[in-house]
Amino acid sequence: xxxxxxxxxxxxxxxxxxxxxxxxxxxxxSALNVHDNLSVLAIGKSEELLPLxxxxxxxxxxxxTLIPATEVVEMDDAPQSALRNKKDSSMRVAIDCVKDGxxxxxxxxxxxxxxxxxxxxxxxxxxxxxxxxxxxxIPSLRERGFVHLLDLGANVDVTPEHLYQFAKMGALLSSxxxxxxxxxxxxxxxxTEAMKGNELVRGTVPLxxxxxxxxxxxxxxxxxxxxxxxxxxSDGFTGNIALKTLEGTIKMIVSQLSxxxxxxxxxxxxxxxxxxxxxxxxxxxxxxxxxxASLLGLRGIVVKSxxxxxxxxxxxxxxxxxxxxxQKIIEKMRKQFETAEIKQSEE
Amino acid sequence: xxxxxxxxxxxxxxxxxxxxxxxxxxxxxSALNVHDNLSVLAIGKSEELLPLxxxxxxxxxxxxTLIPATEVVEMDDAPQSALRNKKDSSMRVAIDCVKDGxxxxxxxxxxxxxxxxxxxxxxxxxxxxxxxxxxxxIPSLRERGFVHLLDLGANVDVTPEHLYQFAKMGALLSSxxxxxxxxxxxxxxxxTEAMKGNELVRGTVPLxxxxxxxxxxxxxxxxxxxxxxxxxxSDGFTGNIALKTLEGTIKMIVSQLSxxxxxxxxxxxxxxxxxxxxxxxxxxxxxxxxxxASLLGLRGIVVKSxxxxxxxxxxxxxxxxxxxxxQKIIEKMRKQFETAEIKQSEE
Numbered sequence: 001x002x003x004x005x006x007x008x009x010x011x012x013x014x015x016x017x018x019x020x021x022x023x024x025x026x027x028x029x030s031a032l033n034v035h036d037n038l039s040v041l042a043i044g045k046s047e048e049l050l051p052l053x054x055x056x057x058x059x060x061x062x063x064x065t066l067i068p069a070t071e072v073v074e075m076d077d078a079p080q081s082a083l084r085n086k087k088d089s090s091m092r093v094a095i096d097c098v099k100d101g102x103x104x105x106x107x108x109x110x111x112x113x114x115x116x117x118x119x120x121x122x123x124x125x126x127x128x129x130x131x132x133x134x135x136x137x138i139p140s141l142r143e144r145g146f147v148h149l150l151d152l153g154a155n156v157d158v159t160p161e162h163l164y165q166f167a168k169m170g171a172l173l174s175s176x177x178x179x180x181x182x183x184x185x186x187x188x189x190x191x192t193e194a195m196k197g198n199e200l201v202r203g204t205v206p207l208x209x210x211x212x213x214x215x216x217x218x219x220x221x222x223x224x225x226x227x228x229x230x231x232x233x234s235d236g237f238t239g240n241i242a243l244k245t246l247e248g249t250i251k252m253i254v255s256q257l258s259x260x261x262x263x264x265x266x267x268x269x270x271x272x273x274x275x276x277x278x279x280x281x282x283x284x285x286x287x288x289x290x291x292x293a294s295l296l297g298l299r300g301i302v303v304k305s306x307x308x309x310x311x312x313x314x315x316x317x318x319x320x321x322x323x324x325x326x327q328k329i330i331e332k333m334r335k336q337f338e339t340a341e342i343k344q345s346e347e
Numbered sequence: 348x349x350x351x352x353x354x355x356x357x358x359x360x361x362x363x364x365x366x367x368x369x370x371x372x373x374x375x376x377s378a379l380n381v382h383d384n385l386s387v388l389a390i391g392k393s394e395e396l397l398p399l400x401x402x403x404x405x406x407x408x409x410x411x412t413l414i415p416a417t418e419v420v421e422m423d424d425a426p427q428s429a430l431r432n433k434k435d436s437s438m439r440v441a442i443d444c445v446k447d448g449x450x451x452x453x454x455x456x457x458x459x460x461x462x463x464x465x466x467x468x469x470x471x472x473x474x475x476x477x478x479x480x481x482x483x484x485i486p487s488l489r490e491r492g493f494v495h496l497l498d499l500g501a502n503v504d505v506t507p508e509h510l511y512q513f514a515k516m517g518a519l520l521s522s523x524x525x526x527x528x529x530x531x532x533x534x535x536x537x538x539t540e541a542m543k544g545n546e547l548v549r550g551t552v553p554l555x556x557x558x559x560x561x562x563x564x565x566x567x568x569x570x571x572x573x574x575x576x577x578x579x580x581s582d583g584f585t586g587n588i589a590l591k592t593l594e595g596t597i598k599m600i601v602s603q604l605s606x607x608x609x610x611x612x613x614x615x616x617x618x619x620x621x622x623x624x625x626x627x628x629x630x631x632x633x634x635x636x637x638x639x640a641s642l643l644g645l646r647g648i649v650v651k652s653x654x655x656x657x658x659x660x661x662x663x664x665x666x667x668x669x670x671x672x673x674q675k676i677i678e679k680m681r682k683q684f685e686t687a688e689i690k691q692s693e694e
Contacts, residue, residue, distance in 0.1 A: 076540070078542065141599060141602065141603070153537055156537070156544065156545035156546075157545050157546050188588070190500055190503070190583075190584055190587040190588060190591065193423070195425065197503065197584070198503040198504050198582075198584045199503075199504050220591050220595075221588050221589075221591040221592035221595055222591040222592070222594045222595030222598065223595060224592065224595055225595055225596070225598075225599035226595070226598075226599070235545075236537075237537055237544070237545045237585070238584070238585065238588055240537040241535070241537060241568050241585055241588050241589055241592075242568075242588055242589070242592045244537065244567050244568040244569040245568035245569070245571065245588075245589045245592040245593050245596070246592050246595075246596050247569045248567075248568055248569030248570060248571055248572055248573070248593075249572070249592070249593050249596035249597060249600075250596060250600065251569065251572075251573075252488060252572035252573070253596075253597065253600050253628070253632070255488065256488070256628050256632070257628055260627040260628055263627070280607040280610070281600070281603055281604055281607055284603055284607075285600070285603070
């Protein structure tokens with residue numbers, strides 16, 4: 001058990017996503033065992049949660065509190081419909097808890113579009129921020145071991161000013177996680193020469209060069225795992241394309257490897273011998289270790305878990321929420337963008 | 348040796364790319380040995396090519412002809428500068444050979460931007476086609492074993508009408524390669540629901556639905572390797588992002604696997620035992636088998652090889668050129684778009 005001073009309260013949507021409370025509760029319990037300054041508001045249908053919670057000593061001791069919510073946002077609910085019609089959903093109530101100060105951060109494995117729409121509506125964006133963005137870390141072969149990508153799908157049609165703000169927000173998040181005060185920031189592009197890219201990327205370069213960020217130029221997607229960069233910025237369409245291509249490619253190789261190993265008796269033996277190596281690869285590439293995308297730019301912390309998160313990945317998303325609270329990311333972001341506004345008005 | 352009736356002449360830029368004639372000549376020789384109806388115009392600096400060619404019996408027998416070109420387009424030459432200032436480059440002369448009928452197709456491993464600009468300028472686009480596009484096949488786990496992607500970078504800022512034309516061109520190419528008269532065509536998108544995607548993708552859907560193509564909806568990039576689709580259409584920025592993410596992910600996994608296998612004596616032994624499996628994977632994923640991108644929409648066949656192509660991959664690009672000539676892709680494309688024009692004017 002680590003000893004912290006700040007008390008942290010997390011509002012956890014226990015109902016949304018593919019797996020629900022059966023997977024989330026063990027993650028919550030593990031996280032509470034790691035962080036003794038943490039307490040959790042478990043949000044969802046009482047009739048489903050209570051039987052599970054009653055078996056937990058942490059519920060009895062008060063570190064898990066049940067907050068009832070009668071509805072659940074489904075994965076295929078349209079964002080605006082979820083927002084308008086499910087005002088007592090576990091997702092909405094989790095975000096409400098952040099809004100009214102009952103919690104320091106909200107977490108959900110639900111429908112990204114609905115979560116974003118609800119978080120924007122309830123919490124509002126921070127002063128000076130035009131649009132929130134979704135940011136996550138993915139593994140990198142560099143020493144630091146990870147790189148942050150944003151936007152991953154919150155904003156599909158954007159302007160250079162939006163990308164510029166995403167860069168600033170991503171840099172703050174990266175700093176909060178790594179402690180590096182000057183993370184290296186790049187724009188995702190299809191070449192490294194100045195003339196390369198679409199209008200959006202080329203239009204963003206002058207803003208980046210005058211941003212005060214540690215802007216290092218373009219990252220081509222084949223450099224995501226290799227380049228010495230901490231934050232890679234793109235529009236949400238491009239970022240989501242890159243992320244899904246990456247996931248699909250890993251899935252394809254894993255499937256190929258396992259079918260190759262199953263081909264005949266010899267390869268089956270090879271599989272047994274290679275198990276430690278394959279496991280090593282699996283551990284290194286384990287997407288669960290990188291589960292937890294932050295919705296940046298809001299007046300409160302909201303972390304999105306993968307819809308099919310299991311307990312391991314859900315706990316990782318909890319860890320991210322805790323880190324963002326500890327690092328006072330909202331205050332830092334508010335300060336950064338307020339300063340930017342003041343600077344702009346002075347110019 | 349296969350017996351064909353049609354005589355095919357290929358104009359090969361022997362100078363451009365990272366490896367040059369040392370790698371390209373063996374590829375040309377292999378291809379000539381496979382196709383006895385093929386002959387090659389080897390284009391480049393006489394002083395460099397002649398010493399190599401003089402050792403080849405195929406040069407003496409006249410199936411390889413030297414066409415001198417005094418300049419070479421470098422990988423970092425700006426497209427417009429290459430076009431204006433290097434009029435006697437091996438790349439330009441290769442395309443000129445197609446223009447004036449000396450060759451049925453041109454091949455180059457040079458700078459994509461310069462190749463595209465030169466090919467557009469010299470050959471012009473086919474009637475009715477707004478912009479040429481770059482298309483290549485990549486491996487897929489489906490039975491067919493591959494899927495075509497376009498555009499891969501020729502056009503970074505496009506309209507729905509452009510994507511619609513890319514879809515038509517991609518379908519023709521896919522048919523030419525697979526023989527399937529109704530290849531399945533999709534739009535690359537970040538979701539499969541109708542509301543998903545950016546303005547460009549959503550704006551293209553109505554055109555696709557009325558295209559007469561076998562349009563099957565959206566493909567998310569994590570489905571590139573798995574989905575039952577033959578042609579995936581996107582703007583050139585998005586397509587290039589997906590392609591490079593895919594390449595980077597494969598490179599990362601290969602690097603991880605090999606470092607894991609080198610970790611200790613046990614894993615080194617595992618590596619030896621697993622060699623057939625790893626080799627199997629390498630063969631299946633070998634990008635060299637998919638080398639050769641077609642510049643579609645021009646009044647002549649131009650195939651682009653990877654800049655760092657070795658003899659195996661260069662020969663694959665030659666095979667693609669041969670197939671496109673045999674399949675009369677230009678005539679088919681001309682007919683398709685002429686018909687479309689007539690239909691449009693009738694409406």
